[in-house]
Amino acid sequence: MDAITQLRTFTTVVACGGFSEAARQMAVVPSVVAKRIRQLEATVGARLFDRTTRTVRLTEAGEKLHARAGVLVASFEDLVQSVERDASKLVGHLRIATPTTLTTVRLGPLFNAFLRRHDGITMEISLVDHSTNPAERDYDLAISGRPASYEGVVEIPLCPVDTVLCAAPGYLARHGRPRHPQALTEHACLVFKPSGRAWHFRSARGGISVDIPPRLVADDNLTLRDAALSELGIAALPSYVARPALEAGTLETVLDDFPLQETWFKAYVPRRKQHVARVAALVDWLAGHLRPDVPPAG
Incomplete structure (x- = not known):
């Protein structure tokens, strides 16, 4: 059992005034709380609580530990949240090849909205109206409505185009x-x-x-x-x-009874970049917003 969990249990027992209420707060059975406290007492080498059938009171060692335990637990939780925020923060550069008209009409606002959401991202957009192998041209992704197949490149459907x-x-x-x-x-x-x-x-x-x-x-x-x-x-x-x-x-x-065949816009992503966080996030963003009847994100 890790020390932070033991300290968190300890501070919860103090706040709740008993093992049973602390167990309810932490969604565990009372025996788990008791075991964690015993392990913590073994770690510090002192008894932390005087217990009777009705009350739980801190010992002198418990008072001393409690004076700092809350700060330690709060600092650890702040540290974890900070690391999680940094891990989820997208950073880096994106190179994109995309069709001229689609970018003018739909993709431009979507790229702008993505950049506003992720201030750690920079972006380079090339307007390309022919089939492009993103792996050969070192693009992070290429968007196209033309059927294509490239070795080492993953096709990800974005939206149908009528x-x-x-x-x-x-x-x-x-x-x-x-x-x-x-x-x-x-x-x-x-x-x-x-x-x-x-x-x-x-x-x-x-x-x-x-x-x-x-x-x-x-x-x-x-x-x-x-x-x-x-x-x-x-x-x-x-x-x-x-x-x-x-x-x-x-x-x-005209010819409403004879619809033209449906095509798809796809993202073509080099396989080695498929799981890069910023690339995957942009593809997910486009797939979620780039649909014929959904207005561009602002």
Whole structure:
């Protein structure tokens, strides 16, 4: 039995005025309290209590020990709390590769909120719109919505991303609204370059893939959104990019009965960094907040 536990039991007995009440306070049986006191008495080489059937009184040695025992126990508990606080305090530098549009629309506020919560963290953010192996580039994590697999890198799903097909009302008024994915070959389409020119749809009869003849190709979804708003064609946009314009009525969804295949944003973390506290904390923070219908943390 450790000395601090014995001292804590001793001070509790004094405060409670008896072994039975001290046992209730400490959630143990009275015999455990008695055993701890006997062990403490053996350690100090003196009897600490005079006990009768009704009272428990400190001996002279007990009075002397009690004068300092409370301070010792309190100091030890303060020390433990201080060590626990230091152990839980995140410190160090984080290097992150992340897509431009997602960072502009969603991740920026989340990174800022994480830094406000952890003042021992510094961060370097690189805007990267292509597949990146974080182990080769010495990133702590890379965030991407593109399928990838790297040796020595762990994939951690963060959130699903719904992609919606949409166009400006003016474009649809002039060119009509497609009723089937195959009809897109007769429309001007605005294509996100990293996803390729094939759009993949779901239907009650199975998957449908259509090779799209693009009017505009860009590697930035905000550019494609602006082109759609300018009535240049039909765009496939992440819901978090399209939502404000859809709610404002400046864009409208098309082919609602043929949703595009769902994709996921994932964190790619080098295996050797997976259990680094600051890396794991950031991944948990993003996974908890980076969902389509959850506003960024402030």
